[in-house]
Amino acid sequence: MGAATRSEIDIDLDLPGKRLGTIGLVHSDDRHAFSRIPVPIAAIIGGDGPGVMLSAGTHGDEYEGQAVMQALLREIEPADVAGRLYILPALNYPAVLAEARCSPLDGGNLNRVFPGEARLGPTHALAAIVAREVMPRVRYAMDLHSGGRSSCYLPCTYLHWGGDAAHRRAKLDGARAFGAPGIVVSAGTANPGSMTAECDRRGIVMVSTELGGGGTIDRRMLAIGREGVRRALAHWGILRGQAAPAPLPTRLLLLQGREGSPMAEADGIFEPSRDLGDEVSPGDDAGLVYPVGEIARPALRARFATRGVVVSRRVPALVRRGDLLYNVASPVTEAELGLS
Numbered sequence: 114m115g116a117a118t119r120s121e122i123d124i125d126l127d128l129p130g131k132r133l134g135t136i137g138l139v140h141s142d143d144r145h146a147f148s149r150i151p152v153p154i155a156a157i158i159g160g161d162g163p164g165v166m167l168s169a170g171t172h173g174d175e176y177e178g179q180a181v182m183q184a185l186l187r188e189i190e191p192a193d194v195a196g197r198l199y200i201l202p203a204l205n206y207p208a209v210l211a212e213a214r215c216s217p218l219d220g221g222n223l224n225r226v227f228p229g230e231a232r233l234g235p236t237h238a239l240a241a242i243v244a245r246e247v248m249p250r251v252r253y254a255m256d257l258h259s260g261g262r263s264s265c266y267l268p269c270t271y272l273h274w275g276g277d278a279a280h281r282r283a284k285l286d287g288a289r290a291f292g293a294p295g296i297v298v299s300a301g302t303a304n305p306g307s308m309t310a311e312c313d314r315r316g317i318v319m320v321s322t323e324l325g326g327g328g329t330i331d332r333r334m335l336a337i338g339r340e341g342v343r344r345a346l347a348h349w350g351i352l353r354g355q356a357a358p359a360p361l362p363t364r365l366l367l368l369q370g371r372e373g374s375p376m377a378e379a380d381g382i383f384e385p386s387r388d389l390g391d392e393v394s395p396g397d398d399a400g401l402v403y404p405v406g407e408i409a410r411p412a413l414r415a416r417f418a419t420r421g422v423v424v425s426r427r428v429p430a431l432v433r434r435g436d437l438l439y440n441v442a443s444p445v446t447e448a449e450l451g452l453s
């Protein structure tokens with residue numbers, strides 16, 4: 114048998130019906146000689162409506178979205194769908210199996226390599242096949258992230274503020290339909306290799322999330338994720354017989370830059386003094402960093418430098434100088450975001 118040379122999807126992505134298959138990711142190293150690593154993909158096609166790509170596990174140690182997608186692909190049948198659904202529940206599958214954010218095969222961060230180029234390694238190859246085969250078939254996308262093992266987030270949808278006003282409006286409307294308690298807008302430039310940047314380049318309306326984290330599955334986050342994906346699908350007209358969702362109370366927040374987010378100024382153990390959702394002001398106490406082995410040195414107090422709401426917090430207690438301890442986002446209006 115000849116060695117596989119090109120990563121390929123083993124199911125048809127256009128025929129009506131429900132098919133469960135794999136992206137056969139070709140990779141050759143000491144562990145995998147001529148392997149096809151089976152990255153799961155489901156296609157559920159029920160009509161001529163628009164296509165949606167739903168993904169999770171882009172970072173392997175973010176589990177809430179993976180559980181949501183595993184449930185959805187089992188629950189949804191072609192008769193439920195007015196268009197096309199492509200579900201990738203464990204997108205960076207090697208990273209998922211390794212309980213890691215990035216791929217153990219090449220260290221690749223899948224959310225930094227779009228649109229991908231197969232010759233640059235397996236993480237690039239995975240991005241390339243998603244960009245080549247799935248993205249051209251969809252108008253909408255959702256990629257469910259959470260904090261992973263390194264951080265915990267308030268339950269929120271997460272929008273990079275790319276594209277023109279109409280594109281931004283469509284993203285915000287999708288996030289409002291999802292109905293998480295927070296919508297966090299990141300106005301800084303998205304990394305050009307992120308999935309969201311690739312979707313922006315293609316005009317695909319993408320809504321991302323940050324749902325919990327800590328390397329586990331919080332039941333409240335799971336419930337918000339499950340309900341939210343169905344609500345967004347209904348808003349986009351994908352689910353048959355499901356009316357557009359009634360609005361839920363949501364706080365619109367603008368992510369503040371690193372300068373507003375306290376960092377560890379020494380190596381040590383971080384003792385937090387704030388919780389997710391707390392409102393903070395410049396100068397407020399953020400916690401202490403104890404230099405572990407140097408007991409004659411005073412603990413260093415970290416302080417917030419901006420006004421806003423704590424939307425994420427670092428999980429591991431051991432910190433290195435320069436590690437981010439919290440992210441802060443500030444209330445913002447649609448008008449302030451340039452939307453009429």
Ligand SMILES: [Zn+2]
Pocket residue numbers: 171172175258259261
């Ligand atoms: Zn992530």
